[in-house]
Amino acid sequence: MIGAGHAGLAASHFLRDRSVDHVVLERGEVANSWRHERWDSLRLLTPNWQSRLPGHRYEGPDPDGYMTMGEVIEFIERFATVSRAPVRTGTNVTSVRRTDDGYHVTTSHGEIRCRAVVIASGACNRPTVPQFADAVPASVVQLTPFDYAGPTHLPDGGVLVVGASATGVQLAAELKRSGRPVILSVGEHVRLPRLYRGRDVLWWMDASGVWDQRHDEVDDLARARRLPSPQLVGTPERRTLDLNTLAAMGVELVGRWAAVRDGRALFSGGLRNVFSLADLKMRRLLDTFDEWARAHGCDAEVDPPERFAPTHVPESARWQIDLRSGEIRTIVWATGFRPDFRWLDMPVVDEKGRLLHEGGVVGSPGLYALGLPVLRRRKSTFIHGIEDDAREVIDHLTRHLAVRR
Amino acid sequence: MTTIDNGVNVQALLDAREVLKGAPEAAQFTWRASSRWQNGVHSTTTIQNFFGLGQEQSHKSETVFTADHPEVFAAEDNGITPIEYLLVGLASCLTAGVASVAQNRGIQLRSVESTVEGNHDIRGILGADSDVRNGFNDIKVTFTIDADASQQDIEALVAQSQKRSAVFDALTNPTNVTVEVA
Known part of the structure; x- marks a missing residue:
């Protein structure tokens, strides 16, 4: 898993469910973009009652309110703790390469070999x-x-x-x-x-x-x-x-x-x-x-x-x-954001730098994405939209691992 | 189910869109006109050839456009004023768009009429007031459309037509223009 935002953590939840050995690599801290890449007054666009992640939901006194950034960070952190996600913070991924049986991931803290990679590094990395x-x-x-x-x-x-x-x-x-x-x-x-x-x-x-x-x-x-x-x-x-x-x-x-x-x-x-x-x-x-x-x-x-x-x-x-x-x-x-895939050392983006994928399944076997606009549904980029996407993408990943085993 | 027919081959356009997505070089067109001074402010401009889909192309026949200025401009009025050609371009482009979008959305058109008005303060071109621009101050297009569709769907047709109009874009957005002496 690359990225410990709500998408990466939701995917980790389903991987744990299916007993798939995995690690969540995070360049900064859990919910990093929410901490460092948002303006002070921002609140979520979605009401609190809609803030739900697999097995985790808002239970405060104001279901119709909108979370401040501090509350979002707390919400995602709590999810990471409750779901006991194996997060390695401060670990920046600098390259992902394909190998004969999977992927070779280079990070700021060494090399990792793995059979599958899920990109959950966000849709808004660069203005x-x-x-x-x-x-x-x-x-x-x-x-x-x-x-x-x-x-x-x-x-x-x-x-x-x-x-x-x-x-x-x-x-x-x-x-x-x-x-x-x-x-x-x-x-x-x-x-x-x-x-x-x-x-x-x-x-x-x-x-x-x-x-x-x-x-x-x-x-x-x-x-x-x-x-x-x-x-x-x-x-x-x-x-x-x-x-x-x-x-x-x-x-x-x-x-x-x-x-x-x-x-x-x-x-x-x-x-x-x-x-x-x-x-x-x-x-x-x-x-x-x-x-x-x-x-x-x-x-x-x-x-x-x-x-x-x-x-x-x-x-x-x-x-x-x-x-x-x-x-x-x-x-x-305020002219939009785009994801950053420059660290992907594989021909999986188009001429405009957009990831080529079909519902989060990338052309390179064992490579997946989550949290991009309309990845599998219109709600894909909203916090509550990740659950269905993550479940289906992790199902695909699990089948891929079973076939190759 | 009745098939609607506005005379637009939308399938060909949709097919072209798919093909050109993967072949941007073939999508490069150059439109050309050649103009010749007659006398006074009277000129004629001919159009026949253009470049596109990687090769020279030609209209079925040559068209000649005469431009002049009206008698109130102390001219002979052999033809319409150059700035009026912009209205011709805008009206015909938006109308073509309405027909194409209607075809694509399954809306049968019975009549599409429009009037185009361009407001022009001619003190600009006369150099009478440096604060006045040379071109139109604003342009207003009014469509009257009879079609098998709700008012809302008709408004959406006209909005989409503007969104995909070459002339609407050329008039509303700046374009680099180079004028040289050969």
Whole structure:
């Protein structure tokens, strides 16, 4: 097992169940990314009652709340302890090579030979930043979410947040509340209300079966795997954080950032259409929920159907900003993350560096992956989504070991 | 089940998408136009050949486009204004997209009409005010579509058409343009 996050630990749980001898290698500590690669105010997007791992679940007093990072770390640590996972912390994997009968793993603490390897090192190892970031004038500070802890660490003055996924909308709101002028550059995004018909929208995703949709049932799997995280935030008030909320707070919306020319940021004039696409997709999803509620006789248990106002299109969105004018002091790139597979010394990634796999089963026999977007189901990257994936992937691994024995 | 037919060979397009995924070099196209000054602000531009799928290609016949400016611009009005050609491009590209997406989604179209309006402050091109840009300030396209589909599905058709439109992208995003003297 490579990685002692929730995915690696869940897989370890099933390996122990099947009495498969194994070790969990962790570059840092258990739940390392949650400790070191998240901003201070972040809470989980999923409500507490959804935080469940094999044989382990949230049992606190606030099932509808959202865990802080400290609580997530504690939750995962407790799971590691309870499941007695054989974790070797501080052990960085630098290379995995194929051998005649398995794999040769090089770590910062020596070599390991094994028959199978499960990659559970996370989906968000490296922030993605567009190439034109190099053309941004040096007077502007550039940060990725990995560099960002909170507003106090930023220079005063205007901030341009790039990207309107969960990360982008959360950071834009937090920076705006700190008193800074904030501009948010918006490309294609996923709009969701926090609550729908009185229930958490992720209750609907779970109950209606949308999240259980399997990778081989999804229409356009490549697209589903690229989907940005939904515009959600976990707050005690359970509030919605969509573009209308941000606009009402005074955040200025501009189109997708397309290029830098002569020190100017140039934004797409297609803002209206990315709003339409997101509004239409949200409506379609809510229609799906309503149909499900009707078909399953749940209409009486929830509030009546509701529809939300379309995203308000600004009178005229700016399509360029002079980055040398001093208006923007900081750029925060909330333009996504990708996994890091540079240590895999095998031809198992495509030309864009994406791991080639079929539901977590990699082409190289005995090599598996967990915790990647829509790995086997739409819920794959959520904490509660790992149980089904890990069970099935470990079943496959166990069969592989049995055949080769 | 009735089969819908908007006259778009979607299967060919889907097949091409699969083939070109593995052959990015074949996907490189170059579109070409040749223009000749006539007199005044009147010019003619001809289009016939282009490059794509790794080789020279040709339209069935050559098309000649005449451009001029209207009489209110003190010109002879032998043809439409160059900036109006952008409206032609945008309307035809979005319309083609609507038909293709509808075919792919199994929606039978009966009529698709659109009007395109580009607002243009000509003080820019006249150099009368340096704060005014040369091009359109904004463009508005209004579709009227009669189809076997809900209003929501029709809106989704138009949204998807914009998402996959070459001309919509060319107009809404910056493009590097090199102009040289041979």
